[in-house]
Amino acid sequence: LDRGIYLPPSQFEAAFLSSAHTQKDVRETVAAARQSFTTVRSSHAR
DSSP, X not given: OTTSOOOOSXXXXXXXXXXXXXXXXXXXXXXXXXXXXXXXXXXXXX
């Protein structure tokens, strides 16, 4: 959320992509998701 990207909280919900999104939008979304998942994984490391 801090990066302005709102990913669905469940595998049963959808994220929508349209032709209005640029390649930059897609790259930034993927980077934000990757960082979020890394942060979550790090906070749950054993």
